[in-house]
Structures are given as C-alpha cells and as structure tokens.
Amino acid sequence: MEKVNSLEFVHGDLYGVAMDVVKKWVHKQNTRPVLQYAQHTVDGDIVATDSHRLIKIRKIHGFKEEYLVDPKHFNFAKGNYPNTEQLSSRDEHIETIVLSKEHIKLWLQLFKSMNQTLIIMKERMGIAKMCFKENHIEIELSVHKVIIQLPHEVYQKPDMDAVSFRVEYMRDALEAHMKMNSEQLTFNFRGPHKPMIMDDDRAVMTMILPVRTT
Numbered sequence: 001m002e003k004v005n006s007l008e009f010v011h012g013d014l015y016g017v018a019m020d021v022v023k024k025w026v027h028k029q030n031t032r033p034v035l036q037y038a039q040h041t042v043d044g045d046i047v048a049t050d051s052h053r054l055i056k057i058r059k060i061h062g063f064k065e066e067y068l069v070d071p072k073h074f075n076f077a078k079g080n081y082p083n084t085e086q087l088s089s090r091d092e093h094i095e096t097i098v099l100s101k102e103h104i105k106l107w108l109q110l111f112k113s114m115n116q117t118l119i120i121m122k123e124r125m126g127i128a129k130m131c132f133k134e135n136h137i138e139i140e141l142s143v144h145k146v147i148i149q150l151p152h153e154v155y156q157k158p159d160m161d162a163v164s165f166r167v168e169y170m171r172d173a174l175e176a177h178m179k180m181n182s183e184q185l186t187f188n189f190r191g192p193h194k195p196m197i198m199d200d201d202r203a204v205m206t207m208i209l210p211v212r213t214t
Contacts, residue, residue: 010062014180018057019071021176022048025055026071037068039081047084053169054088054207055176088207090197093188097137098154101183106151108174114141114148115167127211128170131162141167158189163196164211173198173206180204 012018019038025048027035038048044059048071068077099107118126118141131138134157137150177185182200189196192210199205 012060012062015060017179018046018060019069019074021179022046022055022057023071024172025053025176026050034068034079034081036070037077037079037081038071040067040069042066047081049082049084052166052209053173054084055173056084056088056205057180058203058205060203087195088197088205090188090199093190093194093197094156094158095186096132096156096158096189097152097187099185099187100153103151103153104174104177104182104185108171108178110139110148110150111167111171111174114139114146115171117141117146118167125211126167127164127213128167129162129164129213132157132160153184160189160192163189163192164213165196165208166211169208173208176206177204 022038026038027050030036032051035050038046040046040061040063042063042065044061044063046055046057046060048055066078066081068079068081069075070077114128115126129140131140135155137152137155139148139150140146140162174185177198177200180200180203182202182204185198185200187196187198193212195207195209197205197207
C-alpha cells in the first residue's frame with residue numbers, strides 16, 4: 001500500500017466509500033448474523049450479501065488474513081462466511097447490455113425515481129420487469145402501466161423475453177458502481193430465474209436474484 005510521510009496505508013483509497021456502499025448489501029435481520037458482516041477475503045476483496053443480492057469489491061483492503069467487518073459499527077469478527085463463488089459465477093451467462101459511465105448515471109437516476117414512485121404509491125414489493133425487445137430494452141412497472149425505454153451502449157437480445165426484480169436492488173447496484181467509479185458496466189443473463197450479474201470487469205461486481213411473478 002501507499003506510504004505518505006512514513007505512514008503506510010493498509011487499504012485502498014476508496015475503502016471508506018466501499019464500506020459505506022456495502023451497508024445496503026448486508027443482512028438487516030438477526031436471523032443470519034454472519035450476513036450482517038462484510039467478508040474481507042485474503043486476496044483483498046470485500047463480499048457482502050443478504051441472500052437476495054451480492055456485491056464484490058475487488059482489491060480494496062490490505063488485511064493479510066480473512067476478517068468479517070460490520071460496515072455500520074466496524075466491529076471485527078471471525079466466522080464461516082458462505083461460499084459465494086459458485087453463485088456469482090458468470091459461466092453460461094450471456095453478455096447482453098453494456099452501459100457507459102454516462103448511462104450508469106442515467107439509469108441510476110431513473111431507478112431512483114422509479115423507487116420513489118413505488119414508495120409513494122405504497123407498492124410494497126416494488127417489482128419491475130426488464131423486457132428484452134429486438135432492438136431495445138424496456139422497464140415495465142406493470143401495476144401502474146408505466147413503460148420506460150432504457151438507453152445503452154451495446155445491446156444483444158438474450159434468449160429470454162423478460163426478467164423481474166426489485167427496483168430497490170437495481171438502484172443500489174447502480175449506485176455502487178457509480179460510487180466506485182465504474183467506467184462501464186456489462187449485464188450478464190442466463191435465464192429469467194437465474195442470477196443477473198453486473199460487472200465492470202475491474203473493481204466491482206454486483207448480482208441480483210430475479211423475482212418470480214407467475
């Protein structure tokens with residue numbers, strides 16, 4: 001790590017930002033205490049999940065052994081964190097959408113607005129459907145008959161028509177990539193009921209489990 005004035009910093013420059021980001025990704029209840037912590041792996045990654053979504057921030061800390069860190073109170077612990085490698089694997093996933101940094105910012109604003117609209121209308125689950133058309137992508141809030149066409153850098157229609165997910169989770173994923181300075185973002189799909197993986201191929205990977213609506 002970098003040395004300044006005889007000080008050697010243990011973590012990367014964005015470690016504080018990373019720990020602020022993962023606050024939204026840890027489990028909120030006491031039913032699975034280990035998931036209230038962010039895993040710091042021996043290779044410098046931070047992993048957090050609430051069992052419905054997952055974030056991995058790569059090469060951001062400088063600990064020489066694995067620790068679990070509470071991102072809200074910075075308590076340290078040791079424990080058996082779930083193995084998330086298979087869950088977040090991109091094997092058999094198809095690269096479907098690529099966003100530029102400007103697109104990430106625009107999508108984030110759209111999903112923030114959608115989430116706020118759902119809260120105002122007291123839509124408890126806050127589900128959106130991403131529809132894959134031949135030449136474009138649409139987001140549908142079917143309960144309120146709202147359809148928004150989304151911009152993109154690259155788009156290749158996957159072998160599926162749509163996938164449903166919680167708007168809040170997509171907002172948090174886009175916010176994480178924005179705060180961690182993702183220059184671009186690739187969306188990977190393997191089916192309407194398989195994890196959707198978003199990766200900037202550099203610093204941050206996020207994953208959301210779809211919602212079954214039928």
